[in-house]
Amino acid sequence: MTKQEQLVEYNIQDIIEYIVKDLKMEYDKAMQLFYNSQTFDKLIDVDTGLYLESSAYVYTLFQDEINFGSLIQAEL
Numbered sequence: 001m002t003k004q005e006q007l008v009e010y011n012i013q014d015i016i017e018y019i020v021k022d023l024k025m026e027y028d029k030a031m032q033l034f035y036n037s038q039t040f041d042k043l044i045d046v047d048t049g050l051y052l053e054s055s056a057y058v059y060t061l062f063q064d065e066i067n068f069g070s071l072i073q074a075e076l
Helices: 003-023 027-035 038-044 055-068
Strands: none
Touching: 003 027, 003 038, 003 055, 027 038, 038 055
């Protein structure tokens, strides 16, 4: 496993835990929800560099996707 793949995997694990805790959802349902998201697609695409961000940051992107129906990244 490459370093990039490890970072992606660590992010995924953390985000699933956040979903389970925050949404009070079963682990398998949380996995299904995240794996079917645009955020997940961007996270596993190493060209985006999203895997380099903290899991908390990626989770906020996921929350925005859930709340607004699509992936939204605020401009600074």
